Amino acid sequence: EELRHHLPELAKVREFDTAVNGCRLGIEAEARHVETIAGAARQAGLFLEAVTAIDFMDGMQAIYFYNSVEAPSRVQVRVRVAPGDPLPTISRVYDAALWHEREVFDLFGIRFEGHPDLRRLLLPEDADFGRCRLPPLGQAFRQGARLPKLAGDLWRPRCLNRSSSRPTT
Numbered sequence: 001e002e003l004r005h006h007l008p009e010l011a012k013v014r015e016f017d018t019a020v021n022g023c024r025l026g027i028e029a030e031a032r033h034v035e036t037i038a039g040a041a042r043q044a045g046l047f048l049e050a051v052t053a054i055d056f057m058d059g060m061q062a063i064y065f066y067n068s069v070e071a072p073s074r075v076q077v078r079v080r081v082a083p084g085d086p087l088p089t090i091s092r093v094y095d096a097a098l099w100h101e102r103e104v105f106d107l108f109g110i111r112f113e114g115h116p117d118l119r120r121l122l123l124p125e126d127a128d129f130g131r132c133r134l135p136p137l138g139q140a141f142r143q144g145a146r147l148p149k150l151a152g153d154l155w156r157p158r159c160l161n162r163s164s165s166r167p168t169t
Contacts, residue, residue: 003044003066003075016076023065024073031079031087034064038090038097041066046075048090051100053108059083060110064090086111 003025012028029037038048046066054061064077081087089112091097101112102121112118119125 003040003046018072018074022074023076025075027075027077029077029079031081031085034062034077034079035088035090035093037077038064038093041075042093044068045070046073048094048096048100049074051097051104053081053104053110055108060108062087062104062110081110086113088113089115091115 014026014028016023016026018024027037041048046068049065049067051065052063054063060081060083062079062081064079066075066077067073079087087110089097089101091101091112092114098115098117099121101115102118104110105112105115105118106120106122
């Protein structure tokens with residue numbers, strides 16, 4: 001309740017059943033309100049639990065999770081990010097965001113404007129691979145690739161090939 005009091009009126013807030021989806025509140029916000037919402041969460045006594053992202057065909061969605069130690073009340077903040085657009089950093093509000101934002105940058109390619117040290121955390125600086133982006137898989141589906149059938153098309157190790165006359169070891 002205290003967080004609702006501090007939220008900007010421009011954010012869309014929904015109540016959730018914690019037992020069903022693990023969150024008490026779901027907030028959909030615009031990128032320009034990310035830092036304001038982080039400040040409101042801080043004032044309400046919440047800590048930054050995690051920052052992650054989801055890749056959709058038409059862009060990314062950054063997801064911030066906040067929680068409380070005293071009364072578990074997980075809050076999820078979702079922000080759509082157009083391809084190539086940065087998000088404002090929340091590292092001025094939460095120091096923990098320094099690491100979370102670097103990980104999201106490294107794995108999803110989302111840039112955080114104003115981040116004091118936005119460099120790769122896990123992958124080499126010159127890496128052009130390993131990002132958790134959909135395009136290779138997404139392109140395959142758009143080009144008509146089919147999923148393997150559950151029974152017949154699954155890969156089988158050679159040792160399970162029953163048509164071979166050689167014994168398996």
